[in-house]
Amino acid sequence: MKKDKPKYRQIIDAAIIVIAENGYHQSQVSKIAKQAGVADGTIYLYFKNKEDILISVFEEKMEIFVDNLKGIIKEDITASEKLYKMIHNHFSVLAKNHHLATVTQLELRQSNLDLRLKINSILKNYLKLLDEILNEGINSKEFENSIDKRLARQMIFGTIDETTTTWVMNEYKYDLVELTEQVHRLLLNGIKA
Amino acid sequence: MKKDKPKYRQIIDAAIIVIAENGYHQSQVSKIAKQAGVADGTIYLYFKNKEDILISVFEEKMEIFVDNLKGIIKEDITASEKLYKMIHNHFSVLAKNHHLATVTQLELRQSNLDLRLKINSILKNYLKLLDEILNEGINSKEFENSIDKRLARQMIFGTIDETTTTWVMNEYKYDLVELTEQVHRLLLNGIKA
Amino acid sequence: MKKDKPKYRQIIDAAIIVIAENGYHQSQVSKIAKQAGVADGTIYLYFKNKEDILISVFEEKMEIFVDNLKGIIKEDITASEKLYKMIHNHFSVLAKNHHLATVTQLELRQSNLDLRLKINSILKNYLKLLDEILNEGINSKEFENSIDKRLARQMIFGTIDETTTTWVMNEYKYDLVELTEQVHRLLLNGIKA
Amino acid sequence: MKKDKPKYRQIIDAAIIVIAENGYHQSQVSKIAKQAGVADGTIYLYFKNKEDILISVFEEKMEIFVDNLKGIIKEDITASEKLYKMIHNHFSVLAKNHHLATVTQLELRQSNLDLRLKINSILKNYLKLLDEILNEGINSKEFENSIDKRLARQMIFGTIDETTTTWVMNEYKYDLVELTEQVHRLLLNGIKA
DNA sequence: AATGAATGAGGGTTCATTCAT
DNA sequence: GATGAATGAACCCTCATTCAT
Numbered sequence: 001m002k003k004d005k006p007k008y009r010q011i012i013d014a015a016i017i018v019i020a021e022n023g024y025h026q027s028q029v030s031k032i033a034k035q036a037g038v039a040d041g042t043i044y045l046y047f048k049n050k051e052d053i054l055i056s057v058f059e060e061k062m063e064i065f066v067d068n069l070k071g072i073i074k075e076d077i078t079a080s081e082k083l084y085k086m087i088h089n090h091f092s093v094l095a096k097n098h099h100l101a102t103v104t105q106l107e108l109r110q111s112n113l114d115l116r117l118k119i120n121s122i123l124k125n126y127l128k129l130l131d132e133i134l135n136e137g138i139n140s141k142e143f144e145n146s147i148d149k150r151l152a153r154q155m156i157f158g159t160i161d162e163t164t165t166t167w168v169m170n171e172y173k174y175d176l177v178e179l180t181e182q183v184h185r186l187l188l189n190g191i192k193a
Numbered sequence: 194m195k196k197d198k199p200k201y202r203q204i205i206d207a208a209i210i211v212i213a214e215n216g217y218h219q220s221q222v223s224k225i226a227k228q229a230g231v232a233d234g235t236i237y238l239y240f241k242n243k244e245d246i247l248i249s250v251f252e253e254k255m256e257i258f259v260d261n262l263k264g265i266i267k268e269d270i271t272a273s274e275k276l277y278k279m280i281h282n283h284f285s286v287l288a289k290n291h292h293l294a295t296v297t298q299l300e301l302r303q304s305n306l307d308l309r310l311k312i313n314s315i316l317k318n319y320l321k322l323l324d325e326i327l328n329e330g331i332n333s334k335e336f337e338n339s340i341d342k343r344l345a346r347q348m349i350f351g352t353i354d355e356t357t358t359t360w361v362m363n364e365y366k367y368d369l370v371e372l373t374e375q376v377h378r379l380l381l382n383g384i385k386a
Numbered sequence: 387m388k389k390d391k392p393k394y395r396q397i398i399d400a401a402i403i404v405i406a407e408n409g410y411h412q413s414q415v416s417k418i419a420k421q422a423g424v425a426d427g428t429i430y431l432y433f434k435n436k437e438d439i440l441i442s443v444f445e446e447k448m449e450i451f452v453d454n455l456k457g458i459i460k461e462d463i464t465a466s467e468k469l470y471k472m473i474h475n476h477f478s479v480l481a482k483n484h485h486l487a488t489v490t491q492l493e494l495r496q497s498n499l500d501l502r503l504k505i506n507s508i509l510k511n512y513l514k515l516l517d518e519i520l521n522e523g524i525n526s527k528e529f530e531n532s533i534d535k536r537l538a539r540q541m542i543f544g545t546i547d548e549t550t551t552t553w554v555m556n557e558y559k560y561d562l563v564e565l566t567e568q569v570h571r572l573l574l575n576g577i578k579a
Numbered sequence: 580m581k582k583d584k585p586k587y588r589q590i591i592d593a594a595i596i597v598i599a600e601n602g603y604h605q606s607q608v609s610k611i612a613k614q615a616g617v618a619d620g621t622i623y624l625y626f627k628n629k630e631d632i633l634i635s636v637f638e639e640k641m642e643i644f645v646d647n648l649k650g651i652i653k654e655d656i657t658a659s660e661k662l663y664k665m666i667h668n669h670f671s672v673l674a675k676n677h678h679l680a681t682v683t684q685l686e687l688r689q690s691n692l693d694l695r696l697k698i699n700s701i702l703k704n705y706l707k708l709l710d711e712i713l714n715e716g717i718n719s720k721e722f723e724n725s726i727d728k729r730l731a732r733q734m735i736f737g738t739i740d741e742t743t744t745t746w747v748m749n750e751y752k753y754d755l756v757e758l759t760e761q762v763h764r765l766l767l768n769g770i771k772a
Numbered sequence: 773a774a775t776g777a778a779t780g781a782g783g784g785t786t787c788a789t790t791c792a793t
Numbered sequence: 794g795a796t797g798a799a800t801g802a803a804c805c806c807t808c809a810t811t812c813a814t
Contacts, residue, residue: 030808030809041812049809050808050810110309112303113216113217151375154359158348158351158352158353163347169313179341186348187348222783233785234801234802235800236785237786238799409692414787414788426788426797427790427795428794429789430788436787492692492695496688496692499602502685503748534761540742541738544734544741544742546737548733548741568727568730572770575770578768620778621780622806623807776811777812778810778813782806786803790797790799792797
């Protein structure tokens with residue numbers, strides 16, 4: 001498995017650094033190779049093409065969000081509390097890694113539509129877990145029965161995403177994690193029974 | 194004034210069509226010129242450079258949203274009703290112009306950071322009007338006094354934006370305007386007193 | 387006759403100013419038109435094309451050198467004295483008009499070969515007059531009988547031209563006219579009997 | 580060292596041929612690449628930009644003149660003889676390479692001022708060696724003590740340059756090297772004690 | 773597996789010239 | 794005569810990808 005070889009992660013990590021520091025359009029393959037300490041050609045032993053590096057960056061890092069969220073869902077707490085922990089997790093991971101935040105919120109969005117569609121399909125796993133929370137909340141009568149789940153999901157993800165992007169564009173100058181409670185309250189109000 | 198000359202609008206409209214049909218990165222200046230029925234060089238009599246075309250597209254079209262919203266704010270209705278009309282306006286304008294929707298929700302976001310920052314500053318006018326509605330609602334006790342206005346604004350805009358983008362990515366296959374009521378209800382729940 | 391109309395000279399004079407101040411490659415027709423206070427299209431009522439402006443600049447200004455030199459040749463003085471006056475005239479005219487000096491010594495030489503060949507043919511009239519001085523000096527036994535006239539002419543013109551160009555490249559920071567005597571002595575030594 | 584790689588010289592040589600045959604303004608990078616038998620992009624592995632090719636052409640070829648002249652200066656002969664050999668060398672090198680002569684005497688002079696200033700600074704090394712000969716001649720009392728060395732240098736270089744340019748403009752139809760003796764005599768007369 | 777030199781397609785922009793008014 | 798809006802051809806350079814070693 002290529003993903004287990006050290007150079008695979010080396011290149012992924014190099015890509016995040018290079019993109020965060022240089023911007024999407026100034027992140028040439030040769031720059032990533034140099035940062036990773038490998039030859040340009042070596043990149044192509046581990047990735048099909050440049051787009052594949054970027055998708056993999058997203059995939060790999062998204063796993064953290066997904067894995068954490070899976071853990072949260074398994075906990076024996078209310079749906080509302082799970083929503084809280086989801087927001088908190090989302091904000092925490094990005095607050096701890098500014099490079100990653102810049103890359104996912106700003107830089108990767110400059111990629112072509114094709115790449116963004118692929119990124120979106122990776123996101124789906126995350127959104128499915130969000131749906132589980134919503135279902136749970138409806139079943140437990142915590143959340144309003146009549147809400148359109150798709151819309152609720154879009155509101156929740158849209159709000160989290162917009163909040164994070166604004167924070168990045170403001171150059172991290174306030175504490176993102178501190179916003180968890182208020183964001184949670186706003187969102188919960190929207191959907192609670 | 195250049196903006197009043199017919200070729201100015203001709204080029205703006207051509208740009209929207211070309212970008213919607215070919216994608217941001219396949220929208221060469223020569224293609225836009227051809228669609229507008231002018232020579233390549235003519236573009237540069239009306240726009241400083243390619244980026245200037247794109248900013249102007251956004252500026253011109255954003256005006257429609259802003260002007261409509263200004264009208265809504267002046268009406269003698271509750272803040273909640275204004276919020277409803279704002280969402281309805283946003284969805285209606287884009288539902289009537291799929292090309293514009295594709296361009297603003299998908300294609301322009303692929304532009305470089307610099308252009309996106311400029312687009313963001315244009316957006317601010319729109320968001321300021323949203324703030325007015327929030328203020329009004331708080332003053333009239335329709336909206337919860339304790340909400341963080343910045344977060345509320347991000348929730349509202351993030352939800353509208355995410356909803357629209359999802360609709361575009363699903364190729365307009367359902368009726369966006371029909372979602373107004375539910376989106377309004379979700380958002381209102383989040384902020385109402 | 388077009389040359390007698392005021393706009394003809396207006397454009398010629400504007401061209402010298404624009405070229406001297408902006409350099410050959412930054413001297414667009416529109417800039418010259420603006421400086422001359424006429425519309426771009428008007429230029430083409432007086433000149434066939436851009437090259438024609440530049441040739442005319444050279445032609446018009448070269449006339450000053452040629453007319454002066456013709457006067458010198460008619461004077462009742464020795465060939466050596468005529469050579470002295472020729473050098474003095476050359477240096478004086480350019481020392482009095484730095485714009486013209488920059489244009490003829492530096493800027494016009496950046497033009498394409500075609501234009502330069504035309505400039506060279508204009509120069510021939512000047513060089514022919516130099517030949518007259520040389521003939522006169524040989525006939526009067528002031529100059530060495532055996533010299534190759536073509537070479538002598540190249541030495542004289544080459545030296546004057548190189549001296550002037552060096553002076554322009556040094557930004558006129560010393561007095562060019564003061565060099566007349568020494569240049570004359572050097573050249574005279576080369577050809578005197 | 581890039582200069583030692585075969586493609587470096589290949590491109591330099593191709594540039595001289597292309598410029599001589601097509602003229603400065605018709606010498607596109609792609610034409611030079613084709614003549615050199617490399618891809619367009621390969622040019623940029625060896626040269627910073629197009630201007631850098633042209634400067635390098637001049638630098639590389641100027642070295643021949645300079646190296647030969649250094650050899651001449653070291654010889655145990657009079658300053659006058661050194662001047663003779665310098666002229667002979669200058670004429671010989673160009674007479675043997677018509678392409679190079681066209682490029683240095685006609686084409687490169689059409690370059691922009693910036694490039695020509697760089698070319699001039701390369702020329703300085705050559706002119707410094709000429710100064711050495713002048714100094715030597717003055718010390719040995721071969722040359723007139725009172726001459727202005729800068730002017731003498733300008734006369735010598737101006738004459739050689741003008742003679743060569745005229746020869747090139749006459750399409751090499753007479754023997755340049757044969758002129759050595761007369762040019763030397765003219766110049767020597769100008770400066771000898 | 774790893775290298776890195778070589779490839780070559782692709783596009784924004786300028787500006788001399790024209791011509792309808 | 795005079796205008797100036799419109800034209801459209803022309804080119805340097807970057808960089809993702811390949812492949813011989």
